[in-house]
Amino acid sequence: MTHAFDVVVVGAGGAGLYCALEAGKSARTAVISKLYPVRSHTGTAQGGIGAALGNVEEDRAEWHAFDTIKGGDYLTDQKPAALLADEAVSAVYHLENLGLPFNRTPDGRIDQRRFGGHTRNFGEAPVRRACYAADRTGHMILQTLFQQCIKHNVVFYDEFHLVDIFIERNRCCGLAAVELATGDLHVFRAKAVLLATGGFGRMFRITSNAYANTGDGPAVLARRGVPLEDMEFFQFHPTGIRGLGILITEAVRGEGGVLRNRNGERFMEKYAPTLLDLAPRDMISRAILTEIGEGRGAKGDRSADDYVFLDASHLGKDVLAAKLPEISDFSRTYLGIDPAAEPIPVQPTAHYAMGGIPTDDRGRVTIDDKGTIIEGLYAAGECACVSVHGANRLGTNSLVDLVVFGRRAGQDVSGYVGQAGLPDLPPDLTDRIGEAIARLRERTGGPPPEPLREEMQNLMMQKVGIYRTEKDMAEAVRALGELRGRYRDIGLVDRGREFNTSLLEILELGNLLDLAYITACTALRRRESRGAHAREDFPERDDTAWLKHSLARLEGDAVVIGDKPVDISIWPPRPRKY
Numbered sequence: 156m157t158h159a160f161d162v163v164v165v166g167a168g169g170a171g172l173y174c175a176l177e178a179g180k181s182a183r184t185a186v187i188s189k190l191y192p193v194r195s196h197t198g199t200a201q202g203g204i205g206a207a208l209g210n211v212e213e214d215r216a217e218w219h220a221f222d223t224i225k226g227g228d229y230l231t232d233q234k235p236a237a238l239l240a241d242e243a244v245s246a247v248y249h250l251e252n253l254g255l256p257f258n259r260t261p262d263g264r265i266d267q268r269r270f271g272g273h274t275r276n277f278g279e280a281p282v283r284r285a286c287y288a289a290d291r292t293g294h295m296i297l298q299t300l301f302q303q304c305i306k307h308n309v310v311f312y313d314e315f316h317l318v319d320i321f322i323e324r325n326r327c328c329g330l331a332a333v334e335l336a337t338g339d340l341h342v343f344r345a346k347a348v349l350l351a352t353g354g355f356g357r358m359f360r361i362t363s364n365a366y367a368n369t370g371d372g373p374a375v376l377a378r379r380g381v382p383l384e385d386m387e388f389f390q391f392h393p394t395g396i397r398g399l400g401i402l403i404t405e406a407v408r409g410e411g412g413v414l415r416n417r418n419g420e421r422f423m424e425k426y427a428p429t430l431l432d433l434a435p436r437d438m439i440s441r442a443i444l445t446e447i448g449e450g451r452g453a454k455g456d457r458s459a460d461d462y463v464f465l466d467a468s469h470l471g472k473d474v475l476a477a478k479l480p481e482i483s484d485f486s487r488t489y490l491g492i493d494p495a496a497e498p499i500p501v502q503p504t505a506h507y508a509m510g511g512i513p514t515d516d517r518g519r520v521t522i523d524d525k526g527t528i529i530e531g532l533y534a535a536g537e538c539a540c541v542s543v544h545g546a547n548r549l550g551t552n553s554l555v556d557l558v559v560f561g562r563r564a565g566q567d568v569s570g571y572v573g574q575a576g577l578p579d580l581p582p583d584l585t586d587r588i589g590e591a592i593a594r595l596r597e598r599t600g601g602p603p604p605e606p607l608r609e610e611m612q613n614l615m616m617q618k619v620g621i622y623r624t625e626k627d628m629a630e631a632v633r634a635l636g637e638l639r640g641r642y643r644d645i646g647l648v649d650r651g652r653e654f655n656t657s658l659l660e661i662l663e664l665g666n667l668l669d670l671a672y673i674t675a676c677t678a679l680r681r682r683e684s685r686g687a688h689a690r691e692d693f694p695e696r697d698d699t700a701w702l703k704h705s706l707a708r709l710e711g712d713a714v715v716i717g718d719k720p721v722d723i724s725i726w727p728p729r730p731r732k733y
């Protein structure tokens with residue numbers, strides 16, 4: 156079956172929907188999503204969206220931009236970061252006008268709270284910058300944007316799974332997707348395609364990410380020869396529920412929650428004397444591992460599954476019920492703990508991909524260090540790398556990224572499709588992809604995918620996690636290469652056409668393996684410590700040799716890595732102290 160649209164957006168999270176809403180005003184726009192739209196991962200975002208509204212105390216977009224750049228350990232491109240901070244303000248008011256029910260101050264303005272790394276006056280003290288709807292901010296964004304897209308006649312293809320993208324002579328001309336309900340292959344011709352397929356935390360064992368976060372968009376593009384940017388930087392959030400990884404939002408600390416070790420000490424006093432528990436995530440995750448490594452974890456046995464405590468009991472039942480109902484519920488459901496009475500056991504959890512598909516600040520996919528674009532191809536949201544998060548994203552800045560750059564991409568794409576024609580597809584393309592899927596369906600009798608997935612997740616957790624060494628990462632690269640080889644023999648148990656989720660799981664595992672391999676290769680190459688990339692053997696940041704982005708190209712079994720300059724045109728890099 157073949158469809159034709161001006162714009163096809165892949166992904167119905169915050170980034171995809173914002174882009175579709177903008178593009179849908181003037182162009183025939185479709186959204187395809189492997190999940191029903193409001194089940195997208197944006198719906199789990201808890202704590203808030205950062206914007207310098209200055210509603211509860213003085214704040215400025217310039218301070219927000221500076222915090223973002225310093226938080227990213229100066230790998231952040233500075234002009235896009237300034238754009239992010241500037242346009243965050245109008246994007247939040249736009250969401251409010253679309254109907255998003257933010258929490259309010261007593262005089263009726265959008266309420267704001269503190270979040271890690273967000274400060275007033277270039278680092279003096281924490282500032283209240285996160286706008287929030289209790290701890291269900293992402294849920295509210297997603298519902299608001301979905302309703303608006305329906306109102307503006309965006310066409311939705313729910314439970315359609317992207318399998319390939321067509322790029323001919325540096326021009327994107329469409330994509331192929333499998334319809335989950337029927338197993339049918341659909342081809343979408345389009346003047347422009349935007350990828351907004353979200354993150355890929357599922358390559359790690361302990362993660363806050365949903366099962367669907369398998370990096371399908373970046374992986375498909377990597378196999379089509381598009382390089383991926385800064386893949387070595389993967390963020391661990393300090394407070395996942397012990398053993399499960401389910402997130403306990405930073406807003407708990409924003410409201411006054413405190414991290415403690417087995418002796419009840421507020422250990423962040425040692426590591427970040429000014430910002431304490433509101434230091435950036437990379438620093439707090441490392442501080443937790445240091446406490447555990449020195450025997451001050453809850454168990455005190457220095458083991459990989461030791462943990463620390465997040466104490467919110469002093470906030471009281473009323474604050475927890477009004478501002479943090481979701482995490483209170485999680486604690487009761489998964490741990491049998493009432494956070495108003497006891498501290499929550501937490502450990503770092505793989506959370507956010509700073510790297511991804513390189514784009515310019517209009518969402519156009521770029522392929523080299525000169526900013527050459529692929530015509531008609533866009534990306535936004537967590538799967539993209541603008542790069543506004545550098546080596547470490549600040550909390551609340553992902554939701555800003557989705558709405559600011561989702562909106563900018565939507566505006567650019569509407570202009571582009573207004574003057575572009577519908578490109579032709581190569582004649583035998585549909586047959587080729589159909590045959591590839593049919594071959595996969597016939598692959599019975601091989602080993603099942605689950606053990607491979609577990610091996611990959613354990614490898615990434617143990618060898619490409621928070622602290623990294625040459626020896627561990629070289630071993631990970633070797634083992635992941637071997638897993639990619641074994642993947643080619645995997646067998647399919649279910650050969651049915653309707654709702655064949657095992658077929659999709661195999662496709663998703665292939666995507667995760669490719670991205671894990673690129674992550675390990677790029678991490679092995681970067682011989683310094685910066686943001687989320689902490690090397691025990693190269694503990695210092697090295698601006699002379701490594702103040703540059705990586706661009707990694709998958710060429711069969713090899714990952715070829717080049718460089719791209721960082722825009723440091725506003726603030727020169729300085730040591731990062733909090």
Ligand SMILES: Cc1cc2nc3c(=O)[nH]c(=O)nc-3n(C[C@H](O)[C@H](O)[C@H](O)COP(=O)(O)OP(=O)(O)OC[C@H]3O[C@@H](n4cnc5c(N)ncnc54)[C@H](O)[C@@H]3O)c2cc1C
Nearest residue numbers: 166167168170189190197202203317353536537551553554
């Ligand atoms: C628990 C949690 C809490 C968070 N809290 C915050 C917060 O408070 N503030 C903040 O700024 N950030 C937060 N984040 C981060 C933020 O929520 C995410 O980075 C962001 O929502 C990602 O949005 P997205 O639109 O890029 O992708 P997603 O919302 O993940 O959407 C991806 C979309 O792509 C579709 N898709 C994927 N693959 C395919 C395919 N093969 N075919 C078709 N469709 C596909 C999916 O169906 C989905 O619709 C949090 C993250 C987590 C995990």
